[in-house]
Amino acid sequence: MVKENLAQVKENIICAARKAGRDPSEVTLIAVTKTKPVSLISEAYEAGIREFGENKVQEILEKQPQMPSDLHWHMIGHLQRNKVKQVIDKTVLIHSVDSLRLAETIEEEAARKGLVIPVLLEVNAAGEETKFGLAVQEVLPLVRQISGFSHLKVQGLMTIAPFVDDPEKNRPIFRELKKLSVDITEKNINNITMNVLSMGMTNDYMTAIEEGATMVRVGTGIFGERIYDNQ
Ligand SMILES: *Cc1c(COP(=O)(O)O)cnc(C)c1O
Numbered sequence: 001m002v003k004e005n006l007a008q009v010k011e012n013i014i015c016a017a018r019k020a021g022r023d024p025s026e027v028t029l030i031a032v033t034k035t036k037p038v039s040l041i042s043e044a045y046e047a048g049i050r051e052f053g054e055n056k057v058q059e060i061l062e063k064q065p066q067m068p069s070d071l072h073w074h075m076i077g078h079l080q081r082n083k084v085k086q087v088i089d090k091t092v093l094i095h096s097v098d099s100l101r102l103a104e105t106i107e108e109e110a111a112r113k114g115l116v117i118p119v120l121l122e123v124n125a126a127g128e129e130t131k132f133g134l135a136v137q138e139v140l141p142l143v144r145q146i147s148g149f150s151h152l153k154v155q156g157l158m159t160i161a162p163f164v165d166d167p168e169k170n171r172p173i174f175r176e177l178k179k180l181s182v183d184i185t186e187k188n189i190n191n192i193t194m195n196v197l198s199m200g201m202t203n204d205y206m207t208a209i210e211e212g213a214t215m216v217r218v219g220t221g222i223f224g225e226r227i228y229d230n231q
Contacts, residue, residue, distance in 0.1 A: 001224070002040060002043040002044050002047065002222060002223060003043065003046075003047045005221060005222045005223070005224075006031075006044060006047050006048075006049065006222055008221075009029065009205075009218055009221050009222060010029065012205070012206055013027050013029060013205070013206075013209060013216065015206070016205070016206035016207075016209035016210055017209055019210060020209065020210040020211075020212075022209070022212075026214055027209055027213060027214060027215070027216060028051055028214065028215045028216075029049065029051065029215075029216055029218060030051045030052065030053040030074050030076070030198075030215055030216065030217045030218070031044045031049045031051065031052050031053065031218065031219070031222050031223075032052075032053040032054070032055075032076065032201075032217050032218060032219030032222075032223075033052050033053065033054060033059075033063070033219070033223065034053075034054050034055050034056065034059060034077075034219065034226065035059075035226045035227065035228065036219075036223050036226070038063055038066045038067060040223050041063065041067060042067070044222065044223075045067065045068065045071060050070060050071055050072055051072050051074060051092075051215075052071060052072065052073055052074065053073075053074040053075075053076040053095075053217050053219075054073060054074070054075065054076065054077070055075075055076050055077025055078070056077055057075070057079070057080075057083040057086055057087045060073050060075065060087060060090055060091065061086060061087070061090070064090050072091075072092040072093075073090055073091045073092065074091060074092060074093050074094075074095060074217075075087060075091045075093070075094045075095060075096060076095045076096060076158070076198075076217055077096060078096055078098075078132045079094060079096050079097075079102060081101060081102055081105040084102070084105045084106055084109050085109045088106060088109055088110055088113070088115065088117050089113055089115060092118070093118050093119070093120065093155070093196075094106070094117060094118070094119045094120070095119075095120045095122065095158040095198050095217075096120070096122045096132065096133075096158065097119045097120065097121050097122060097152075097154075098121070098122045098132050098133050098134050099134075099142075100142060100145055100146070103119070103142070103145075103146045103149065103152060106119065106151070106152050107146075107149045107150075107151050107152045110151035110152060111150075111151045115151060116150070116151050116152070116153055117151060117152050117153070118153050118155050119152055119153065119154055119155065120154070120155060120156050120157055120158040120196055120198055121134060121139055121142065121143070121154060121156075121157050121158070122134065122157075122158045122159065122160075123135075123136060123139055123157050123158065123159045123177060123180065124159070124160075125159045125161070125173045125176050125177050125180075126159075126161060126162050126170075126173050128162060131160060133159065133160070136176065136180060139157070139180060139184070140183075140184060140187070143184055143189055143192055144189065147189045147190050147191045147192050148190075148191070149191070150191075153191065153193075154191070154192045154193070155193055155194075155195055155196045156181060156193070156194050156195055156196030156197055156198065156214070157177055157180060157181050157194065157196070157197055157198070157199075158197075158198035158199065159173065159174075159177050159198075159199050160201070161173045161174070161199065161200075161201070161204060161208075163203065164203065164204070165203075167203055167204035167206065167207040168207065170204045170207060170208070171207050171210075171211060173199075174199050174200070174204075174207060174208045174210075174211035174212070174213065175211050177197060177199055177211075177212075178197060178211055178212040181194040181197055181212075182194070195214065196214050196215060197212055197213050197214050197215070198213070198214070198215040198216075198217065199211075199213045199215075199216070200213045200216040200217070200218075201216070201217055201218060201219070201220075202218050202219060202220040202221035205217075205218055205221075
């Protein structure tokens, strides 16, 4: 099942990129494995996937030692400052930096470990109250504050769009994130690049690609529905 789903998702990515006149190789698929067992992750790995996303530090810590070392983990969920130390050397990219304090903690821990940590700034582009992320107008001030950090490197922006039936409803959000990244790029701020736009999930990744996504985070579309037990 995972293999067939992946083939479909990859085909959709190619279609969406071509439709927008983009090269499909500009889009990286991140397989989101939260709540899913390593047996399913292995199926995706065997089908060639190397980029995996988790939204909880605990799940990365559990799964990472059980999987081959050429697999790349992306931290896509809200990151608490007290967990930074445990996770920064296990991930290739943290998608969810949403405050100066979190950025400072990453900078400190990375300095201690002698690392430079690539990050994205999470933007709550839809302004949903229930979501983490920076308001659009907070992004540039934060970028300026952290551009001097030497152990943290901002590579772009991430957003989690609302859950909608019709992906067209999220198009303006994707467009706004793209525009924000272009505006920031034009400011030529030291140590800041905006090459990565992490946006689009199972329901809307094709629309996100049409609007410029360079990373899409797909879970359900590859691994099926998630079952959460209420503990
Ligand atoms: C769960 C999750 C996804 C994947 O969602 P699907 O709708 O299952 O594709 C993407 N991004 C983040 C941040 C998530 O938490």
